Amino acid sequence: MRVLETTKLSFAYDDGTTALRDLTMTLDDGEKVAILGPNGAGKSTLLHLLSGFRMPFDGTVAVCGRKLEQQSADDIRRDLGLLFQDPDDQLFMPTVEEDVAFGPRTLKLDDIEGRVLRGLRSTGIEHLAKRRPHRLSHGMKKRAAIAGILAMDPRVLLLDEPTSGLDPKSRSELVRLLKSMDRTMLIATHDLEAAAEIVDRAIVLNVGVVKEGTIRDIVTDSKVMEEVGLELPAISRLFKELDSMGYPVEALPVSMDQAVAELTKVIDRVGRQARSRGVTKTAGQKKKT
Amino acid sequence: MIVLHVRTGQAAGHLDEHARSVWFGKLDARAKILGIFAFVIAAALLTDPVLVMCALACALVTALLSRLPPRHLAKAYLAALPFLAFASFSVFLFAGFERGISMLARTSACVIALLVLATGTDTFELFSGLRRLRVPGILTTLLMLTHRYLLLLSEELDRMRTARRARGFSGGRSLLDVQAFRVLSNTAGMLLVRSSGRADRIFEALKMRGFSKDMRPWRETRIAALDAAFMLALVAIAASLLLLQMEVFP
Numbered sequence: 001m002r003v004l005e006t007t008k009l010s011f012a013y014d015d016g017t018t019a020l021r022d023l024t025m026t027l028d029d030g031e032k033v034a035i036l037g038p039n040g041a042g043k044s045t046l047l048h049l050l051s052g053f054r055m056p057f058d059g060t061v062a063v064c065g066r067k068l069e070q071q072s073a074d075d076i077r078r079d080l081g082l083l084f085q086d087p088d089d090q091l092f093m094p095t096v097e098e099d100v101a102f103g104p105r106t107l108k109l110d111d112i113e114g115r116v117l118r119g120l121r122s123t124g125i126e127h128l129a130k131r132r133p134h135r136l137s138h139g140m141k142k143r144a145a146i147a148g149i150l151a152m153d154p155r156v157l158l159l160d161e162p163t164s165g166l167d168p169k170s171r172s173e174l175v176r177l178l179k180s181m182d183r184t185m186l187i188a189t190h191d192l193e194a195a196a197e198i199v200d201r202a203i204v205l206n207v208g209v210v211k212e213g214t215i216r217d218i219v220t221d222s223k224v225m226e227e228v229g230l231e232l233p234a235i236s237r238l239f240k241e242l243d244s245m246g247y248p249v250e251a252l253p254v255s256m257d258q259a260v261a262e263l264t265k266v267i268d269r270v271g272r273q274a275r276s277r278g279v280t281k282t283a284g285q286k287k288k289t
Numbered sequence: 290m291i292v293l294h295v296r297t298g299q300a301a302g303h304l305d306e307h308a309r310s311v312w313f314g315k316l317d318a319r320a321k322i323l324g325i326f327a328f329v330i331a332a333a334l335l336t337d338p339v340l341v342m343c344a345l346a347c348a349l350v351t352a353l354l355s356r357l358p359p360r361h362l363a364k365a366y367l368a369a370l371p372f373l374a375f376a377s378f379s380v381f382l383f384a385g386f387e388r389g390i391s392m393l394a395r396t397s398a399c400v401i402a403l404l405v406l407a408t409g410t411d412t413f414e415l416f417s418g419l420r421r422l423r424v425p426g427i428l429t430t431l432l433m434l435t436h437r438y439l440l441l442l443s444e445e446l447d448r449m450r451t452a453r454r455a456r457g458f459s460g461g462r463s464l465l466d467v468q469a470f471r472v473l474s475n476t477a478g479m480l481l482v483r484s485s486g487r488a489d490r491i492f493e494a495l496k497m498r499g500f501s502k503d504m505r506p507w508r509e510t511r512i513a514a515l516d517a518a519f520m521l522a523l524v525a526i527a528a529s530l531l532l533l534q535m536e537v538f539p
Contacts, residue, residue: 053493077497077499080497082497088441089490089493092494093504094411094413094414094433094506095413098506098507098508102504102507106500106501132413134437134441148498152498152499
């Protein structure tokens with residue numbers, strides 16, 4: 001089922017700057033899609049626009065089959081969970097559990113205790129339930145913000161730069177968490193490495209759509225990568241080096257899983273070659289004797 | 290109170306932690322609010338100099354018994370002292386020394402009692418207590434958000450101050466330093482712009498989670514025997530002072 005659809009979506013700021021131009025995209029139920037692009041590409045604007053905070057716009061937006069308009073925005077927001085770039089913008093209650101309970105309580109949803117518990121548990125911050133949100137580390141604040149969204153059980157998660165400002169450990173923990181979630185997600189990011197781990201499909205945005213496809217399709221298109229100023233993930237760079245050193249890589253890996261699979265193939269291939277060379281050598285030696 | 294917490298900057302966090310650790314901080318916020326407000330109203334209505342001194346003594350005893358950091362209470366009181374002194378001096382000029390001193394003692398009693406309440410109660414607990422006492426939601430919500438985001442803005446201001454200093458700015462101490470004023474006004478403008486941006490984002494975050502107009506505390510709390518005893522003790526003191534003032538007792 002199609003949960004999100006935009007058709008020829010265009011938006012300009014009050015000062016006339018075009019933020020989005022003719023954007024047509026879709027997001028199906030259960031799909032994880034990344035919006036990639038440099039700063040100022042319109043990624044955050046797109047998420048805020050989909051949430052009904054940037055109006056008026058040209059084109060159409062439909063969320064779960066309903067057309068986004070001024071009148072329907074409040075209703076549509078119930079199906080969306082927006083994670084802000086700065087978690088301090090969305091944590092306002094005195095304790096983490098109260099903050100997680102805030103959405104379900106204001107929306108008058110059932111089983112608030114259960115929702116809070118599930119939200120905290122799925123983000124791994126049950127032990128922080130009674131803590132003050134503003135005293136947490138940035139990574140934990142992000143988790144608390146995600147828990148607050150999950151407790152509302154939205155159809156689609158809109159995540160704005162989820163990995164920004166995180167230390168490597170918190171970043172990889174968050175990536176693992178998002179990867180493990182079985183939810184529909186639209187992630188605006190310029191962190192190609194994180195996107196490669198989480199999403200199925202990506203859209204490169206630079207005011208308009210530059211390219212759409214898998215992360216591998218995107219990273220192997222050097223023209224697109226250069227145009228939007230994206231850098232190859234470290235793992236892809238490593239395999240490119242291996243390729244140039246004489247260890248041919250079948251498909252450039254973009255995530256750790258792909259890298260492990262590719263590395264296994266390379267080692268296997270090199271091992272086979274070495275073995276066959278060894279066999280030939282031994283056969284030659286036997287002939288001599 | 291918000292200003293008190295924000296002015297102390299990072300100390301606000303330690304204060305809240307300290308507030309939770311002492312017996313006074315563990316009392317239910319509603320009991321403290323009702324007891325202290327009853328006392329403040331009674332103290333403000335006193336005119337008899339002896340009773341005013343009694344009220345001041347009661348406020349000081351409450352402050353001592355609360356086991357809150359005396360240095361912090363003294364600092365906060367000293368910050369309020371110029372205003373109290375100005376009001377008392379005006380009374381002294383027009384109504385004489387005794388009345389001036391009485392005014393100073395009366396306002397001091399009220400301020401000390403309120404400082405004990407503000408310092409000895411976790412800020413959010415205090416606002417939640419007010420909401421549970423049926424103070425309009427719009428007011429407590431505004432207080433909660435103001436407190437939450439003033440702390441963030443004060444951190445932002447700190448960062449801007451550090452950035453200014455890192456680039457050699459050391460002005461702002463002289464009223465004749467025009468260049469410094471230009472820099473400071475730019476800082477104020479930038480802070481305003483950032484605050485406005487943050488306000489927009491907070492509004493959007495509130496809307497995303499279905500907010501309409503009220504931020505009610507989630508968990509219900511009960512007034513225990515100790516809370517009730519504290520509240521009743523303060524109410525009894527306030528009532529006694531007023532009855533003595535009205536010469537009900539022979």
